[in-house]
Amino acid sequence: MMGEAQLPKRFRDVIDEQVRVFDQGRSVTVRNTIPDPSDIPLDNQSHWLRIPDAICVYVDMLGSTQLSAETHDKNTAGAYQLYTGSAVRLFHAFEAPYIDVRGDGAFALFDTSQPYRAFAAAVTFKTFARDEFAPRIEKLAGLTVGSHIGVDQRTVLVRRIGLRRAGGRTDRQNEVWAGRPVNMAAKLASLTEHDQLLASARFFSNLKDEHALKTCGCPNNQKVDLWTEMDLTEDKRFDFDKAYSLKSSWCSKHGNEYCEAILSLDK
Numbered sequence: 001m002m003g004e005a006q007l008p009k010r011f012r013d014v015i016d017e018q019v020r021v022f023d024q025g026r027s028v029t030v031r032n033t034i035p036d037p038s039d040i041p042l043d044n045q046s047h048w049l050r051i052p053d054a055i056c057v058y059v060d061m062l063g064s065t066q067l068s069a070e071t072h073d074k075n076t077a078g079a080y081q082l083y084t085g086s087a088v089r090l091f092h093a094f095e096a097p098y099i100d101v102r103g104d105g106a107f108a109l110f111d112t113s114q115p116y117r118a119f120a121a122a123v124t125f126k127t128f129a130r131d132e133f134a135p136r137i138e139k140l141a142g143l144t145v146g147s148h149i150g151v152d153q154r155t156v157l158v159r160r161i162g163l164r165r166a167g168g169r170t171d172r173q174n175e176v177w178a179g180r181p182v183n184m185a186a187k188l189a190s191l192t193e194h195d196q197l198l199a200s201a202r203f204f205s206n207l208k209d210e211h212a213l214k215t216c217g218c219p220n221n222q223k224v225d226l227w228t229e230m231d232l233t234e235d236k237r238f239d240f241d242k243a244y245s246l247k248s249s250w251c252s253k254h255g256n257e258y259c260e261a262i263l264s265l266d267k
Contacts, residue, residue: 002015026047026048027047030051032112035097040160040175042173051157055109055110055153056181057150058106058148059148060102062145062193063146064079064080079145083145087106088101091106091125097109107182108121113266116262117266118203127250145194148189150187150190150199153203155179157178160174161173198243199244210223211261216253218254230243
């Protein structure tokens, strides 16, 4: 317990109020789909929503520490706009129910019924990062950059935390996603090299169709496995033992066809 002499009263009052909310306990409502942000609770601080098996696609810029806002401000601004701006707009185009920006990257959440849409969105961003983003930044700034990409799936809790209005502002609030998929997807992304995607075994188990598991056959008309299994049993950061690595992107000849076919697979 904090004593009266430990902090000014106006700050202790804030803490005391939050402790009171904590002591009241929590209520949870199950939602089978990711809600619109306007439907995520804010006023009732004890109420949360539970969304079973949400899918997170997490992308993070590789090599961003080389970009200095002090010495290369225009190049830095351009790289961030191209990378993060494209991530948000592509995830929106793939109809992700929720998108958020994290530093120099972003993540998208898809419903449990959208595994193939999530997969197609991840491969599309991977293809963009390899074929557009990295070459353009290297040409512009002479820097080697790329993309980390991770995908996971598990149940999450969500509510908005913050203030509805403060000093005329309405931006001191944000959605908080409590649970593993965002965190695990970010950790998987951190293990990747440029032009690599890592997916947890629990997400990978959704992919049954050959379009998501084997190549199109280019260039020699032989279809081979797209994914390589990775053992994570010794890495205590993860709550699963296996991940699957994908290094292929959309084929320049059949990518359009495969993307559309994959998007049609979600039930």
